Amino acid sequence: MNLNPTEQRAQGTTWASQRFYRPYVISSLCVALTLGFTTGTAMLFMPLLGFSLKNSWITHLQAHGMAQGFGFAGLFVMGLAFHIVPRIRNTSMNFPWPQRMTLGLVLLAIICRFFGQTVNSFNVNEILLGMSGICLLIAAGIFIFTIGKTLSKGKSRHGLPEIWFWASLFWCFIASLLNLVMVLQMIDRGAKIVSFTMEDSFVHVTLIGFVANFVFGISLRVLPGLLFLPTPRFSLNKVSLILINVGISVIAIQPIIVVSNWWLLIATLIELAGFISYVLSVHIYNRRVTVRQYVLNTYGRYEWFLRSGYFWLLVGGVLQVWLSVGHLNHNIAVSIELAAPVVHVWGLGFITMIIVGMASRMVPMFEGAVLPLQRIMDLVFILLNLGVILRLGFGIIPSHNSWTGLALSGSLSTISITLFALIICLTLNPSSRNRYIEIAIEFGKNRQ
Secondary structure: OOOOHHHHHHHHOOHHHOOOHHHHHHHHHHHHHHHHHHHHHHHHHOOOOOOOOOHHHHHHHHHHHHHHHHHHHHHHHHHHHHHHHHHHHOOOOOOOHHHHHHHHHHHHHHHHHHHHHHOOOOOOHHHHHHHHHHHHHHHHHHHHHHHHHHHHOOOOOOOHHHHHHHHHHHHHHHHHHHHHHHHHHHHHHOOOOOOHHHHHHHHHHHHHHHHHHHHHHHHHHHHHHHHOOOOOOHHHHHHHHHHHHHHHHHHHOOOOOOOOHHHHHHHHHHHHHHHHHHHHHHOOOOOOOOOOOOOOOOOOOHHHHHHHHHHHHHHHHHHHHHHHHHHHOHHHOOOOOOOOHHHHHHHHHHHHHHHHHHHHHHHHHHHOOOOOOHHHHHHHHHHHHHHHHHHHHHHHOOOOOHHHHHHHHHHHHHHHHHHHHHHHHHHHOHHHHHHHHHHHHHHHHHHO
16 A cells, blocks of 8 residues: 555654654753853853952852753753663653653753843843743653653563662652742842752752662663673662662752751761662673673773763762761861862763763664764763863862862863764764664675
């Protein structure tokens, strides 16, 4: 039976044919290169250029945190979730309006929050802030409902990675709720700065609760196959799931209940124990059980990013414990007011490193394409790690060159994410898919 063009398009339009991650990945990188990494680096140059670090610094810092958390990392995670979760569950999902609505509302929320908090030239701040809170909450609701519904059905057996995904969805809702409370407080007080306790909880819930829980679930699912590692220790992984999320819970309730410094220290210790047990459970630093074989020009050094990322996760956990101890004993406290080393070790060293590593392997696989400029990816790895090291070193060790070191850290990080964005955009280009086909054909001829 012959189908007319309209019927052919309708027949080919299924959820499985949609590459939902594409607009999310592109939007994520656009936010990173505008309101995220670029803005953060520009802020670090302000003291060197003679600008005063007053309220404008804090407003931009808090708006920048929202852009990086939900804009860069959050959108990347959402895009991967829409693509991966239905495949894990071997089921279909609703499309395309949930994906389009979620993306549009998250972008609108980020833009409104950023300009509503940082721009005072126009008398629309309260409107923008209010829109930010509402849009993010609605977007989170659509995302949670769509992914949650997909997780709940399907033909595959349920597994431990899905529990990590459920934890991620829960904290996504809590983070969007915290953002709404934050903007309502700013509107009510006529201020552009939210309390540091609320901001710290929001950032922690977003990075470790929402983003990291999803990363942990994906890692548990794919790392053994990608890195040819031993079978994960699932019982220990369950322990890490509990410990990490208990630690997040204590930190998350700070804006509601006054938590003593002792309880915060216990929470950070619990969270660190969870990080350590997770790393041990997935054997990421173990030797391969089989010899790895590269397939059709695959970028093989993605594992550098993955192993480095989990190293920085542990460093951030140790540093967080140190800061908690410093709140109890000021003699060993570290100055964190401006550099925020814990957040940047996790955000840049762990989250960004994992995103870059996973994307360099998964996006070409999803696309059926070759990852171009693989030597440049090696440079991205070096620049990212240098950025983290400089941020950590100049963030905790007092020096008259601190701002120079921090500005250099931001510059290296921004250059690295710019190069990564270029590589991913080239991967999404049809020429990379055509190149993969050429290599596959040549590979087939050589085997004949």
